[in-house]
Amino acid sequence: MALAAGRGPGEPRRVAYLYILPALLVFGLFVLVPLARTAQFSLYEWNGLGAASWAGLENYRAVFTEPQLRGAFVHALVLVVFYAVIPVTLGLLLAAAMSRAVLRGMGFFRVVLFLPQVIPMVVVAIAWRQIYEPNGPLNDVLRFVGLDALARPWLGDYTWALPSVGIVGTWVGTGLCLVLFLAGMSRVPRELYEAARLDGAGPFREFRAITLPSLRGELAVALTLTVIAALKTFDLVYVMTSGGPGTETTVPSYQVYNNAFLLGRVGTATALAVVLTLLLFVATVAINRVGERGQR
Template sequence: MTQRSGAARPPGEPRRVAYLYLLPAFLVYAAFLLYPIGRAVHLSFFDWDGLSLGRWAGLDNYVAIVTDEGLRAAFGHALVLIVFYAVVPLAVGLALAAILHHAKVRGLGFFRTVVFLPQVIAMVVVAVAWRRIYAPDGTLNALLGALGLDSLTRGWLGDHTFALPSVGVVGTWFETGLVTVLLLAGMSRIPGELYEAARLDGAGAVKEFFAVTLPSVRGEIAVALTLTVIAALRTFDLVYVTTRGGPGDSTSVPSYEVYHRAFGLSQVGSAAAIGVTLTIVIFAISFGINRFADRSTT
């Protein structure tokens, strides 16, 4: 930011022409993103079924997010998913990246290719694969049976207690690789002298990790948390294909509620209010995480 404003503008540099270069992108952006989000805010103050005339509802749709049990549950489920999508991958990713960074193992390139692969596969495909694994006659139960743990087998996605954690584990599966690769890139930029200094002070591997490695990758941790928390809050495809919010509403999440209320229950105003709330929460979280990272690095 500060770098460029210092550079003097060369004489004769075109000024107005900048708007022409911006115009095409801005038109599409304004028509298909800015205007709709404005409309979402507008719709969220109405009680509307999508067909007949809407009725002014004031803040009712927002109040319902706090008071309506189903909606509260949906946001609660999102919090649970954050543990599976962000907290667990961060813990596992830190451990894996530290091992890889420390041990200089062979086959690092292959490992990185494999663990990052889930990121590029369409979520619908991921969901189909995991539905198969979790099915009553699926791979997980077969595995448990082979280990003599038949008592643990169940239809994982149809179980009131286990459906949400089962969806969460899928999140852990595809986010851990991203976090690991991100942290690994950060660790490779740590100057070797820092480690030598720590070793001269007699630090062991664990102390070295907490004194040198962890503080050096603060920025990467912030990025990893931002990406994974937002992914958790935006879980839609996975729930749509695996459980449709069920059984009961045990896996309902805000994104799915937006879709379900708008097109299943004809409560468009409520759907818009959830969408707007979700947007605000996402902005607040990414802003908060980045502020926190900025403060702690300086």
């Protein structure tokens, strides 16, 4: 405790325990206990009603071997590309292209670009379902420009359903990345770019030497938010596709729900939840490690 005593702020006070009591109580009862119970449930086979039987690590084996469960994680990784990789790349390129200008009216654009982040996902899902309808706006546009062959019922198509869901994630994330990176760029001193240009640096060198390093913190934030959103996708799939067609758009969260409440496989569902939680931890820590290392 020497560390705590040395670094902790303020003076020693017993009354602190009273101040933290309500928070700890509610946190313990509704986060720690359920988390421990989830881990415990994951070692049993149980249909939610009758008696449970010990299963050891059988549920975890199922998570990694059953094609449908493993498939859910593969789909989640595909979604990471759409939710995180594309928005971050797009945001970086655009921010770099706009780096030389001091633009007025950014306040307005920021409000609009960030808007997709605050709308309830269920509402987003309903809007995009309408866009993807067989006779919806997307197919209308394709037919209008003569690409009739491309028009299809997007969410019912075995190949295109998952990318269609992914594009919604791209829509949600791109504005966030753009807003973040433009704000980050505005803090980079203009003189740096002028100096680089005098030294004869091309746009590519400029990007690698100035833009990328100065956006390290913003990159970590953008990746954390978007990768977590991708791995935790639930509402969107529940409302747009229910995992279909077939199991083409199932994701881990959806399989957790599906196994626990529709298939009566509580053990499998909780094992999935544990694996998902670990995946989220690893992703968060890894992203922030990389972000911190860059700052040193």
